[in-house]
Amino acid sequence: EVQLVQSGAEVKKPGESLRISCQSSGYKFPDYQIGWVRQMPGNGLEWMGRINPSGSYTNYNPSFQGHVTFSVDKSISTAYLHWGSLKASDTAIYYCARIKGVHFDSWGQGTLVTVSS
C-alpha cells in the first residue's frame, strides 16, 4: 500500500525556520516526483511546487519561489519542505502528494503549521 506519512503539527514564531517531512513507503521512491500543496484556513488547494526523487530538479510556483525550499533524502524515501523565515501568513496545512504524470494519486495526511507571536 502506498503511504505518505508527514511530520506532526508545528507552532512557530515569525522569523523562525522550519522543516517538515514526508516519508514515502509502499512503492519505489525513485519512480515518482513529490509535490507540495498548501491549504490556508478555510481556503482551497494551492500547488507550491515539486521535486524529483533524486533532488536534482525542482519547480516552484512563482507565488512561493524564494520563500520555501524543497529537498529529499532518498536513502530514507523522505521529502522535505523548508522555510528559512516564517511569516504569520504561512499558517496553513501543508500536504505532500505523489505525482503520477499530471495528477496527484496519493496524499500525505497533512501537517498543520501555525505561525504566531
Next chain:
Amino acid sequence: DIQMTQSPSSLSASLGDRVTITCQASHDISINLHWYQQRPGKAPKLLIYDASILQTGVPVRFSGSGSGTDFTFTISSLQPEDFATYYCQHYDNFPMYSFGQGTKVEIK
C-alpha cells in the same frame, strides 16, 4: 495561462440525489482534468483522472466526463460519506498544477 472555473461553489443536496459539478477551461485542455474529494479535516483524495477514468477503489457512483473546455463530475446517488468539498485540477506549463476553487456539497 489557462483559467479554470469550477461551479457551483456550494450546493445542498439530499441523500440519494444526483449531484453535478462543472469545471470550465479558458482554452482546450483535451482530457487533462482530474477530480478530488476532500472530506472535512482530511487530505484530498483522487477520484477521477484524465476526465473520466475512475481511480482504483473509488465507488462507481462517481463519474466524470468531458473534453476540450467543458467537464462534468457526477455523483449518481449521494451517500452520507460524500458530503465533502470537490476540486478539479489541471496541469499546464504554467503554473503547472492548478486547482479549481472547490465545490462544497452540503446536506439539505
